[in-house]
Amino acid sequence: MNNENPISPEALKHNTGGRANGTAYPIIAPPSGSDPRRAGGLSVGLSEILSQPPSWLVRWGITVFFGVLVLLLAVSWWVRYPELIKGNLRIVADNAPKSVVTRSEGRLVGLFVKDGQWVKRGQALAQLETTAQPHEVTTLATLTDSLVKLTLNGDLSQAYAVAVPPFFQLGELQKSYQTFQEAFVKTKAFVGNGTAYKKRKILEDDARQLEELQVHLQRQLRDQKSDLSLVKTDLDMNEDLAKDKYVSRVEYRQSLSRYLNKKQAVEQSESQLQNNELAKNQKQQELLELSRTTSEQQNALLQTLRALKSEIEGWKQRYQAFAPTAGRVSFVQAIQENQTLKTGQELFYIMSNNAGFGGEMSIGQYNFGKIKIGQEVIVKLNGYPFEQFGTIRGQLAFISDVPRDSTYWAKVVFPKGLKTSTNRSLVFRNGLTATAEIITEDRSLFEQFFQELMRVFRR
Incomplete structure (x- = not known):
């Protein structure tokens, strides 16, 4: 088949x-x-479907296509993508830590604080080796401070009543102390023990007596001149009568003698008055000289006192370390007694009690015109990876008007502290570095796409 x-x-x-x-x-x-x-x-x-597709397939296909398109547009409008400007940021305390450094090279013989200890302003922290005994210098410093305070307040009598003890182990301060001690003893002997006061009292009493004598001599001279005027009148009258032979020559001569005696008395009173004026002026000159001597001795004492105080302060700066402000001590490195320190070596940081802090941000000039105060800042700390710890939100509080090295400085505040986006509260440490992103404009994807499309058409 x-x-x-x-x-x-x-x-x-x-x-x-x-x-x-x-x-x-x-x-x-x-x-x-x-x-x-x-x-x-x-x-x-399939050939039949392709040649003549059913109407329901066409309708559903168009519906699904437009539905997906609308969904994409809605998502692009809902999803927002912020425009960011990046910069470097460093978190610092509002009251920055104060460093304590050595001013001279030497061996550390005294360490008076521990790491983390709270101290007061001016509290001694460390002592370097020196030829002077620190306790004698401290006692002398207290004494000079008291004397300076008394002299500035004008309480010189109390200042001279202070007992200045002898010091023999002041090292490089010994010469300045001896100069001060000599001036203090001399001034105290002349002023403090009453010598100058007694001398002034005597001179003032003499001047007062001379003033009283001056008044008496002036009154006496005035009376004598009046008497002389009367005698002169009698003499003139007797002289005329003697010419006419009405009085004898003897009576005339007696009148002349009385006149001459009165005139001589007036001249003597005038001389006494002049001598008394000279004596009074001499007493005033002696009083002025006494005041000048007293003032010179007091000024010399104050000068030596200030010089000694300045030497003590210089000694403290060279051989002692003090807290510049109140706060907590933070050791820069491990140090111990008998360790040799170099000049300018940092020993401690004093962390202030003020817990406030903020961010110092450097911003480049690219897109700088979009930055405004009040804009939100996203901070990513370098020491706390944001993938694990999250980011911190801050806010621009200040922008400098003048750039430095082509960058602008800005201040960032943190209203919520160091609380991250993952709800973690980070511990503040001064000097934390970070990358900061300023949100200049929070736009949707649709707005950005439309803006780019319009930019293309404008070209």
């Missing part, structure tokens, strides 16, 4: 591949055993 499928004339008619010059080329029939419903590798049903 022949298994080949005969080709019908109709199939041959409808399966003509093409014509060339009016000649028909029949399409070769599919091999034996193939599915007669597949033609050209496609099933009949």
Whole structure:
């Protein structure tokens, strides 16, 4: 039996591949055993769908397409992407830690504080080796402070009543102390023990007596001049009478003698008055000289006192370390007694009681015009990886008007402290560094895409 499928004339008619010059080329029939419903590798049903797709498929396809498009637009409008400007930031205390450094080289013979100890301002922290005995210098410093205070307040009598003890182990301060001690003893002997006061009292009494004598001599001279005027009148009258022979020459001479005696008395009183005036002026000169001497001695004492106090302060600066402010001591490195220290070596930091802090941020000039005070800042601490600890939110509080090295300085505050986005509260440590990002404009993806599209069209 022949298994080949005969080709019908109709199939041959409808399966003509093409014509060339009016000649028909029949399409070769599919091999034996193939599915007669597949033609050209496609099933009949699929061919029918592709040639005539159903209306429901078209409708649902369009609906799904526009639905996805609307969903993408909604998501792009809802998802916001902030525009950031980056910079470097350092977190510092509002009252920055104060460093304590050595002013001279030497061996550390006294360490008076421990790490973490709270101290007062001016409290001694360390002592370097010196030729002077520190306790004698401390006692002398207290004494000089008391004397300076008394002299400035004008309580000189109390200042001279202070007992100045002898010091023999002041080292480099010994010479300044001896100069002060000599001036103090001399001034105290002249002023403090009453010598100058007694001398002034005597001079003032003499001046007062001379003033009283001056008044008496002036009154006496005035009376004598009046008497002389009367005697002169009698003399003139007797002289006229003597010319006319009404009085004798003896009476005339007696009148002349009285006149001359009165005149001599007036001249003597005038001389006494002048001498008394000179004596009074001399007493005033002595009083002025006494005041000048007293003032010079007091000024010399104050000068030596100030010089000694200055020497003591210089000694303290060279050989002692003091707390510049109240706060907590933080050791820069491990130090111990008998350790040799170098000049300018940092020993401690004094951390202030003030817990306030903020961020110092440096910003470049790229997109600087978009930055405004009050904008939010995202801070990523270098010491606390933000992938694990989260970020900190801050706010711009100040922007400098003048750049330095092409960068602007800005102040960042942290309203919520060092609380991160993962709800962790970090411990403040002065000098923490970070990367900061300023949110200049929080826009959606749709707005950014539309802005870029408009920028392309404007070009």
